[in-house]
Amino acid sequence: MPSNLRCFILSMEGAAVVLVCSFLLFTLSTSTPVDILNATQLIRDGETIVSEGGRYELGFFSPGVSRRRYLAIWYKQIPVQTVVWVANREVPINDTSGVLKVTNQGILVLQNHDGNLIWSSTSSRPARRPVAELLNSGNLVVKEENENNPENFLWQSFDYPGNTFLPGMKLGRDLITGLNRHLSSWKSPDDPSHGNFTYGAEVGGFPEFILREGSIVRYRNGPWNGLRFSGTPELKPNPIYIFGVVFNKREVYYGYKLRNISIPSRMVLTQNGLWQRLNWIDRTKAWEVYVTVQMDGCDNYALCGAYGSCNISNSIKCSCLKGFVPKVPDEWETLHWSNGCIRKTPLNCSSDGFVKCSGVKLPDSRKSWFNYSINLEECKNLCTKNCSCTAYANLDVRRGGSGCLLWFVDLVDIREFTENGEEIYIRMAASELGQFERINANGKEGMRIAVISVLSAAILILGLALLLYIWRKTSHMKPGSLTVVRESNSNIKNHMEDLEFPSFNFARIACATDNFSTNNKLGEGGFGSVYKGILEDGQEIAVKRLSKASRQGLDEFKNEVIHIAKLKHRNLVNLLGCCIEEDEKLLIYEFMTNKSLDFFIFDETQRMPLDWSMRYNIINGIARGLLYLHQDSRQRIIHRDLKAGNVLLDNEMNPKISDFGLARSFGEKETEANTKKVVGTYGYMAPEYAIDGLYSTKSDVFSFGVLVLEIVSGKRNRGFCHSDHQLNLLGHAWRLFGEGKSLELIASPIRETSNPCEVLRSIHVGLLCVQRSPEDRPNMVNVVLMMGSQGPLSPPKQPGFFTERDPVEASSSSMHHHKPLSYNDLTITELKAR
Structure with a gap:
């Protein structure tokens, strides 16, 4: 064989060897089981691994309009990229040079193009053959190869959540190691670094789950009562998820699991401090808010101060508990309640008793004492014997109640509920107890008198109503009959003022509808007619004009104004306002181009x-x-x-x-x-x-x-x-x-x-x-x-x-x-x- 030909064949064989080696190396780094990464592999920016069930994906991303790169986990099958965990929240990479790998010691490391360490995990012990695996729960774990017991994992991302609480996560504390699994908000949609808000379990007395803005407490769920958190009565058995709290010597945590895993659902701590559950709706291709835990202003922590109670249904939300008065009355007159209330009568310890307060969110329990094994009567005896004890309640509301929760500090952050509230027994001076007993006795006597009075008044009203009916029948077409209509108008106007509902001038609407021209008439019903109008600013409106002869329309008019004036939803027609002038009643809606x-x-x-x-x-x-x-x-x-x-x-x-x-x-x-x-x-x-x-x-x-x-x-x-x-x-x-x-x-x-x-x-x-x-x-x-x-x-x-x-x-x-x-x-x- 000529020497030059032999050299050519050898060079070709060498090239093939190099090519095969390069292909094998590429295969090892990108195509080994898609959910697992071992110590010989790595993930570069642009490459991803996917959980075995295809639900989650890990790779690099840039949030919002930012160009910075972060290692993250997101939903694989949802078209809108939804990130649920970020590794290097505080240290982004400024280019696409990021590389993730597992060391022989079982530690995940994230490096940039210079080999500088950007982020790393930890390891609880030395490892022999460590691998990283993205589970179908969204949990990134480091473990020994073929080890599937979560108790033996070397590290897991579920122990270090970001702003998202996923099914299967434990939100709380490991009481042995001190590990604190808590959430922290993003700074903005473009910046996943730690924001102002955190949410997690706080222990000391009976555990509470607390939302803080910086160091300031903004909201708490209330102690867990066996069924739900005391402050979240809306948490009920539902078709989406099962939830609960685990509390033992080793750990305390809140967790949930989905009833139907095909419906993605997650909880998020937003950058504005809202604690929300969102569900993915396939049809709309969007996340929709299922519930926001903070319901209203009464959820603001300690809004009414010590011994104050908040009721969102009252025109003045805060009031003092029975037996208490405002600490600084002048401040309460200006609706500043933070200094709370003080006792009318000081305690005497030996002669004190307890007053039951029902239907409430139990006060802050972080400095309380608790015992699951004693009943309510034993709980009362313990509180009675300790002069520092301010209140007691059951720990668990199931099966008639059990356990004991004692408070030794001022009672803070109480609110009233219409359902699923709890009972607490508050320590009170003996003289105050006597007043409550007299009030109850007087209440019973008052009830008897009230019943008699109501019956007498009812008979009188029926008689007057009969006379009024006869009078109206005989004077139906007389001018005086307009009085009843005007009284009704006055009532509706009062409701409008209470609702701060916009009122339109009749002349303005008449001009907008070309004086209710038949050319602008859209339809007619039992209530009257509907007209199209255009306001002076060009806004198109639909005007429902109540027929003067329609009693059915009057009832409808009241319903529209009183019941739905404040309802706002993209699938409800928006009621813009109304007009009431003399015997004219108009409802003004947004105009719908495509009719019904x-x-x-x-x-x-x-x-x-x-x-x-x-x-x-x-x-x-x-x-x-x-x-x-x-x-x-x-x-x-x-x-x-x-x-x-x-x-x-x-x-x-x-x-x-x-x-x-x-x-x-x-x-x-x-x-x-x-x-x-x-x-x-x-x-x-x-x-x-x-x-x-x-x-x-x-x-x-x-x-x-x-x-x-x-x-x-x-x-x-x-x-x-x-x-x-x-x-x-x-x-x-x-x-x-x-x-x-x-x-x-x-x-x-x-x-x-x-x-x-x-x-x-x-x-x-x-x-x-x-x-x-x-x-x-x-x-x-x-x-x-x-x-x-x-x-x-x-x-x-x-x-x-x-x-x-x-x-x-x-x-x-x-x-x-x-x-x-x-x-x-x-x-x-x-x-x-x-």
């Missing part, structure tokens, strides 16, 4: 523009609007007339629920109400409401279910007919579902372009909502979750009102009927349709 939903889904010529994606967006938007009314608004609102005509569409076809004339508000403890005057719209009313006058949030859920099936099918429930049967739309959908033919329900113009999975899920949820029994229907929390996830759904039961259709239904749903209506062989009286 019924115009699009029931009009043959308008069906085509409303494609499936728009319909699905409308369904989800209505659901979110109802959820806000039922759960997240200041007062629980039952709409009572949800229908296609009362869903308006803005210029981007986003739905907005309107017309709250029949709405009713519920208190926190109310679940249903009864009315003798059933009002609403045929085809949308729930059976229990139409038959018995019972309405609740589940009545709106039924209406929502009907609306969903109408949106999918393009057919009205009322008046629906089919050649094969006499069922209405609900019965038809139920029948198709049972036969596995639900896709046949979808409106024919969009059948070919629709998303079958979304259609089937919508129909399924709609049928769950129209089940006959209210107890079987989901609430709107579950509806929103079901629409936004892909998990299995329970089979629906038989719908209400689906077996036959009443002949009366041939008439329009907007007419008023005053005669009895036979429906499904049952009679409904006083039914008014709109």
Whole structure:
């Protein structure tokens, strides 16, 4: 073989060896198991590792508009990059030279292009074959190879959380090692370094979870009572997550786990100090706030000072506990309560007793004493014997109460709740106890006198009412009859002033609507007419003008002004203000460009523009609007007339629920109400409401279910007919579902372009909502979750009102009927349709 040829072959073989070695090295550094990094591998900027289940990803990122690089963990399958943990929060890398690797000692190190150490983990002991693994929980761990016991991990990111609290994390303290797992806010969306706020467990007496701004306490949850934190009565069993506190000799921590891991949910301490739970909604492709722990101003720590109590429902939030008076009265007159209250009568120790205070958030317990093994009576005896003891309470409220919690300091940060509050027994001087006993005795006597007085007054009022009724009947058309209307106007105006609700000048609205020209008329109902108007600044408005002859409209007007003036949600029509001048009553709304939903889904010529994606967006938007009314608004609102005509569409076809004339508000403890005057719209009313006058949030859920099936099918429930049967739309959908033919329900113009999975899920949820029994229907929390996830759904039961259709239904749903209506062989009286 010629020498030159032999040299060429050798050089080729050498190149191949170099190429193979380079390929193997590249493979080792980028392609070994995607969730594990060993001591021979590294991660460079631009490379990532992904947890085995594909839920989380680790790599380098730049927050917001910043160009600085950080090593972080984020959700892999969520299109909006959501970072849940950052390694080098305080020391960013200024270029893309960052490298992460595991040392032979089992320590994670992050270096820049100069090899300088940017960040490193720690190690609890020497390691032989250490690896780093990103778990599907979002936890980055360093461990011995093949070691899966968390107790033996060398290091884990869950022990050093940032601003995000993930399922499976422990938020609290290791009482043996002193490890403090706490959250700290980001400085800004562009800067993940430690912000002003921290949240974590503080021990000393009974543990408390405290939110601080710097060193200042801003909020505390209240002591854990076995079911929830004392200061968070809204924390109840829910369909999203299970939560609890573990407290033993080794550790104290708060944790939670998701009931359905397919619905991402996390808790975040925001840069503004809000402690929030957020859920990912697939449809909107956004994180939505499920709950903010700080509910209102009474959650500000120690707002009312020592022995003060906060009640958000009172016009003046702070008051002193019974037996106490303001320490500095002049300050209380100017609404400065921080100096709190002092006792009216000093304690005497030997003769002191206790007064029960119910329905409250227990005071700060960080300097308390506790014992889980004794009962309340033993707890009282201990407090009585110790002259320094200021109050006592049960530790655990389950099974009638158990355990003992004693306070030896001033009682601070108490607030009152309407439900799920607790009881505390406060030490009081003997003379004060006597006053309370006299007050209770006088209260009973006063109650007897009050009952007699009320009965007498009631008889007198009934007599006067009868005389007034007769007088009004005889003078209905006389000028003096305007007095009642003006008194009503005065009442409404008073409510407007209390709500600080905007008032419009009548002349301004008349000018905006061209003096209520018929050319500007948008529609008409039992209340009166609606007009389009344009204000002088160019803003388009819709004006509802109350008909002078409409009593129904007067009630609606009051509801709109009094109940929903302060409701703000992107899926509710915004009420801008009102006008009351003499006998004119106007409501002014934001103008909706695309009219109402019924115009699009029931009009043959308008069906085509409303494609499936728009319909699905409308369904989800209505659901979110109802959820806000039922759960997240200041007062629980039952709409009572949800229908296609009362869903308006803005210029981007986003739905907005309107017309709250029949709405009713519920208190926190109310679940249903009864009315003798059933009002609403045929085809949308729930059976229990139409038959018995019972309405609740589940009545709106039924209406929502009907609306969903109408949106999918393009057919009205009322008046629906089919050649094969006499069922209405609900019965038809139920029948198709049972036969596995639900896709046949979808409106024919969009059948070919629709998303079958979304259609089937919508129909399924709609049928769950129209089940006959209210107890079987989901609430709107579950509806929103079901629409936004892909998990299995329970089979629906038989719908209400689906077996036959009443002949009366041939008439329009907007007419008023005053005669009895036979429906499904049952009679409904006083039914008014709109």
